[in-house]
Amino acid sequence: MKPNYLIDIAQWRDRPGLRGIPSICSAHPLVIEAAMLRALKEGTHLLIEATCNQVNQEGGYTGMTPADFTRFVGDIAEKTGFPIDNIILGGDHLGPNPWKNLPADEAMAKAEAMIRAYAEAGFTKLHLDTSMGCAGEPVALPDETTASRAARLAAAAEDAIRGRDGIAPVYIIGTEVPVPGGALEELDTLEVTAPEAAVETVDIHRQAFEHAGAGEAFSRVVGAVVQPGVEFGNENVIPYDRPKAAKLSQSLTKLDGLVFEAHSTDYQTQDALRDLVVDGFAILKVGPGLTFALREALYGLDQIAAFLFPDARSNTLAEVTEAVMREEPANWGKYYHGSPEALRLQRHFSYSDRIRYYWPHPKVATAVEELLRLLDGVTIPETLISQYLSGSYERVRDGRVAPQAKALAIAAVDTVLEDYFAACKG
Missing domain, CATH: 1.10.400.20 (putative tagatose 6-phosphate kinase domain like)
Incomplete structure (x- = not known):
């Protein structure tokens, strides 16, 4: 399969040019058109992500399956003149979240069907989010359970594209995943992910992937979701505080080939966003802010x-x-x-x-x-x-x-x- 544009994102900070990439998390046609026009002006690739709630095999709240979303984005690209080869499609929060009211076995079976549909539709950045409990489970799961379920989904995606031409997907892992769309309540402060927790999470996922027979897929894990201390609620925004995240940022030296993916960066200032990228949070997710x-x-x-x-x-x-x-x-x-x-x-x-x-x-x-x-x-x-x-x-x-x-x-x-x-x- 062809190499993925994001496969070496951890090395971007050591060379001239881009050091990170925005992740456009929206299914609104005007937002996507605006993003394409901006990327054309900048002369860059464009990462567009659909969430599990927006787009899934059952239609999501947009009524689109992953294949529908691929065509939807392609139609906008044709209208704007954006090169289709410069579009990276990502799946965000892929896991049992849309069906977490069901028992875990049922919810995970649906999550497997979803990630297969994403992989088959040409999505080449897959964020594995199995951090939430399903019916009868605690809200937060042990890292081992989360990692095991994430590896199961990666194995399903790999199986879905086996023998096909195209671009091999990269994966994003993590257990400290913010709620999609912002916090449910007002927050004054946030606990930044402990550096040792980030390192341990990656190690646990590596073991889980090997156990699931998806070791080769783990070689294409390029990022981990952590909490850098940014979030927004209904009426407030918590800005990025570099000193508080300094030790977490430094832990990337122990995570060779990985970057951090920052969720809920909406409403941060340009300076704060730049600081995040410089500090190794090379993938900046934005959706509600757009x-x-x-x-x-x-x-x-x-x-x-x-x-x-x-x-x-x-x-x-x-x-x-x-x-x-x-x-x-x-x-x-x-x-x-x-x-x-x-x-x-x-x-x-x-x-x-x-x-x-x-x-x-x-x-x-x-x-x-x-x-x-x-x-x-x-x-x-x-x-x-x-x-x-x-x-x-x-x-x-x-x-x-x-x-x-x-x-x-x-x-x-x-x-x-x-x-x-x-x-x-x-």
């Missing part, structure tokens, strides 16, 4: 449309999303807490951005389409951009962004992406 920026842009455009065309719609986009989220609270109900006023604020403006689960909803998608159609061909006055989309105002003024609805939405996402790509230059 759709948060997109939601800001869509809501700004929503207010602009309401001002320019006050009688054109029966309901604004914000009104539609509020109604749908209240009618169908499954994707936010257990994550948001407080008074009715607090819940309303969080539904729309939480850093956790649970609203992202609703963009594919038929009513919400129709409202977005109606909004963009209403503004299609409209040159939006700079003064309204200053009022409602101030983050793009200067770029509109100097001609870098067109005063058009779609361009402004993509520009909002690109503002976040720019920080990540700049940080990965070290």
